[in-house]
Amino acid sequence: MDIRQLRYFVGVVEAGSFTKAAALLNVAQSALSLHVRQLEEGFGTQLLIRDRTGVSVTASGARLLERARKILKEIQLTEAELTNTAASPSGEVTIGIPSGAARVLSGPLIEAVRSELPRVSLKMIEGMTGPLEEWMGAGRLNLAILYRTADTVGRMTILAREEFxxxxxxxxxxxxxxxxxxxxxxxxxxxxxxxxxxxxxxxxxxxxxxxxxxxxxxxxxxxxxxxxxxxxxxxxxxxxxxxxxxxxxxxxxxxxxxxxxIIRSVVLAVNPKDERSPAVSAVRTIISNVVKRLIESHAWPAMAPDGAL
CATH class of the missing domain: 3.40.190.10 (Periplasmic binding protein-like II)
Incomplete structure (x- = not known):
């Protein structure tokens, strides 16, 4: 068993067929079939049920799928940690943005990250503030833009102030x-x-x-x-x-x-476990800079953190 075989096995299961997996993974269908068959021979058990409609996992295949996903995720995290430095941040950063702020911020932020952090993959989740706060508390987000009243900001970074x-x-x-x-x-x-x-x-x-x-x-x-x-x-x-x-x-x-x-603060919260992540820190800086530019250009009708228009 090698890592490539695990990737191919997971790819086939998630695609639902060898044909679709071959196209998604850019690998010949015959090669995929060979690697999965070698896995089955190595474990001495059938992993997939093949029929005209596609594939499904056996009980053994389901157990391997669960373990394989965890193994591949750990490898991805390890690669990101070893290559992620302050000088060249890389990896995946997940940010939650309320629907209102997303209307003015999403486009410029995506463009700035793409231009300035080419090795960072940005995942943006838009929603109402209640669910975003719950996801942040559960650790599902690295960063979140949230709304706060003046006395509930705490240690979070104030990006802007808005009037209702x-x-x-x-x-x-x-x-x-x-x-x-x-x-x-x-x-x-x-x-x-x-x-x-x-x-x-x-x-x-x-x-x-x-x-x-x-x-x-x-x-x-x-x-x-x-x-x-x-x-x-x-x-x-x-x-x-x-x-x-x-x-x-x-x-x-x-x-x-x-x-x-009625004034509220637009704040930037960071997951405590990600405080030292170079990729998260780099995206935090970009968010602050993009918001500042939007306010100064009047593209975002808000006040700067110090109250200036």
Whole structure:
């Protein structure tokens, strides 16, 4: 048994057939068949069941598949650790980004990593903040961009500060440039679920000022919330970055919330086990630089960490 045989065996199982695996692995089908047959002869047991529809694993094959995946993963991690240096970072970095921030940050970040870190493979997971925080806590992410109120930032790096606004259907009131927090009760809202940090940021300020909100819909999908507002089914409370495209095209309007202004921090969190990873550190630096450029060019309607526009 050698590593190549394990890779081919896993490739055949995951592809579901020798033909598909040969195309994906860029190996002749006859060679794949030979290596798998040598594995079976070496172990003295059948690993795959072959038929006209493809392949499936036997009980022995299932055990080998589980072990082979672990072995190959360890080899990949070892290669990454031995070749990953500060001067030439390499490896895989997984980052979680909230849907709102992803709308302005994903494209520039992917381009910057591709250009500046050619040996780093970036995996980007987009979602609402609640699930992202859970995945970060479970160690599934190396980095995560999260939202925090001013007193809950802790040791995380502040990338930007954003102000919330009332998102209004086209042609609907209010028609002023700003609205007091105490007047928001007049508008039926579609907002994220209660475990969402965006929701908590707004709810804390509203509660502290003795105000109420008319929450009609709780939806854990940014695109669905925006569509509801554009179709006149509800209003929402979001940051300008989340609805830039829709605002520019006239699908929705924004009205600044005042008395008081609601501000949240956009922060960068790192998994403690990855603090010393050259690849993770390099991506952290790029994220900070990209966000700074976006704010300075007004591509991201937010304030710098020091409060400057």
């Amino acid at each position: 606004c009332l998102v209004v259907p086209p042609g609907e009131p209010p028609f002023e440039d700003s609205i007091a927090l105490s007047d928001l009760h007049a508008f039926p809202l579609a907002v994220p679920m209660r475990n969402n940090n965006v929701r908590r940021s707004v709810a804390d300020v509203v509660a502290n000022h003795g105000c109420v909100l008319d929450v009609r819909f709780e939806v854990d999908s940014l695109s669905t919330i925006i569509n509801m507002v554009a179709e006149g089914k509800a209003y929402s409370i979001l940051t300008p970055s989340a609805i830039q495209k829709e605002t520019a095209s006239g699908q929705v309007r924004t009205v600044k919330i005042v008395d008081p202004v």
